Amino acid sequence: MKSGHLNNGFQRAVLHAVLIIAGTLMGLLGQTAAVAQNAPDSQPSLSGAHPPTIPMLGGHRFASFTTMPSPFTGTFIRNSLGAGMSSGLTLPPVVIGGTEIQFVTGELAFSQLRFGYQQSVKDWLAIFLTLNLYGRLGTETQSLISQGVTYMTGFELGWLLKVWQSDNMLLSGALSLENINYGAVNLASFLQRVIDEGGIKPGNALVQSAPMTIGVAGLRYAWAVNDMLGFTAVAKLAYGESPDRRSANRWYYQVGISSDFDFGPRHSVPIGLAAAYTLSNLGGEQGNTVGNTDALILRISHTGTSDFNLGIELSSRWQRTDGFDSAFRYNSAIIDFQYYF
Numbered sequence: 052m053k054s055g056h057l058n059n060g061f062q063r064a065v066l067h068a069v070l071i072i073a074g075t076l077m078g079l080l081g082q083t084a085a086v087a088q089n090a091p092d093s094q095p096s097l098s099g100a101h102p103p104t105i106p107m108l109g110g111h112r113f114a115s116f117t118t119m120p121s122p123f124t125g126t127f128i129r130n131s132l133g134a135g136m137s138s139g140l141t142l143p144p145v146v147i148g149g150t151e152i153q154f155v156t157g158e159l160a161f162s163q164l165r166f167g168y169q170q171s172v173k174d175w176l177a178i179f180l181t182l183n184l185y186g187r188l189g190t191e192t193q194s195l196i197s198q199g200v201t202y203m204t205g206f207e208l209g210w211l212l213k214v215w216q217s218d219n220m221l222l223s224g225a226l227s228l229e230n231i232n233y234g235a236v237n238l239a240s241f242l243q244r245v246i247d248e249g250g251i252k253p254g255n256a257l258v259q260s261a262p263m264t265i266g267v268a269g270l271r272y273a274w275a276v277n278d279m280l281g282f283t284a285v286a287k288l289a290y291g292e293s294p295d296r297r298s299a300n301r302w303y304y305q306v307g308i309s310s311d312f313d314f315g316p317r318h319s320v321p322i323g324l325a326a327a328y329t330l331s332n333l334g335g336e337q338g339n340t341v342g343n344t345d346a347l348i349l350r351i352s353h354t355g356t357s358d359f360n361l362g363i364e365l366s367s368r369w370q371r372t373d374g375f376d377s378a379f380r381y382n383s384a385i386i387d388f389q390y391y392f
Contacts, residue, residue, distance in 0.1 A: 135383025265291025321355030
């Protein structure tokens with residue numbers, strides 16, 4: 052099979068998945084809107100006999116991004132699944148057996164699976180657990196040799212505490228412990244060691260892994276301008292081990308800001324639109340991320356129920372990685388389910 056066929060096939064699969072997800076969400080939105088139009092008295096109410104389980108502030112229902120944790124201490128379960136592709140990637144050269152192999156272009160595929168659970172203990176306190184699985188692999192021969200396969204598995208366990216609240220603002224603090232395991236299949240490095248050592252030796256492993264543990268402290272903020280418009284912000288600072296076992300412990304950070312519009316309260320349209328920007332120096336799917344990773348995220352959500360969030364996130368990320376002269380961009384789509392109870 053030609054490498055181009057693999058790349059085109061993966062892109063078609065991702066496109067089909069996104070179209071199916073979008074069609075399902077649009078159908079749900081259209082069905083809910085039709086019900087709301089034909090029977091306005093029977094549409095789900097966020098204030099009335101059935102109080103909402105989704106947290107609200109100042110009459111506003113906030114969008115909840117997968118990469119920007121919420122400041123609310125409610126109980127929920129969450130699951131998200133996503134995939135993406137790089138765009139216009141120029142691969143760095145690879146040296147094998149003293150020969151430098153030049154690659155012009157290639158593509159990388161990305162995947163993400165995340166599960167989260169948060170349990171409210173008190174009105175001001177919650178415990179949360181997040182499980183993460185990220186992956187990245189080359190979809191063409193040249194990108195597979197140059198970049199191989201990398202993955203990250205991990206979990207985060209922590210506490211969320213409400214610090215301050217007014218009628219339309221909320222500030223919470225979070226403390227957590229995060230355990231991460233980075234893994235990589237580096238074909239070029241493996242082949243080079245085989246050549247240098249005259250064969251496959253016991254210490255020449257094809258799969259390399261690096262576990263790390265970090266402590267995280269952060270602030271989460273929400274501001275409801277009115278019942279339609281809201282803003283959120285997050286700031287996280289972490290300290291712990293480096294994926295590179297030869298390096299000392301280091302600091303990590305993430306900051307993000309978002310705005311969202313909920314058209315339900317004034318127009319009886321169960322749709323929410325949101326946009327976010329995040330900046331972080333902790334790579335998701337690989338341990339050799341250097342510098343910052345910038346992300347622009349757009350989200351469309353169904354807001355017609357009082358206990359369920361369904362949304363699609365479309366994002367572009369600019370990631371700086373060892374071996375690349377500049378940041379490369381990749382685009383992804385994520386479907387996200389969140390149920391409050």
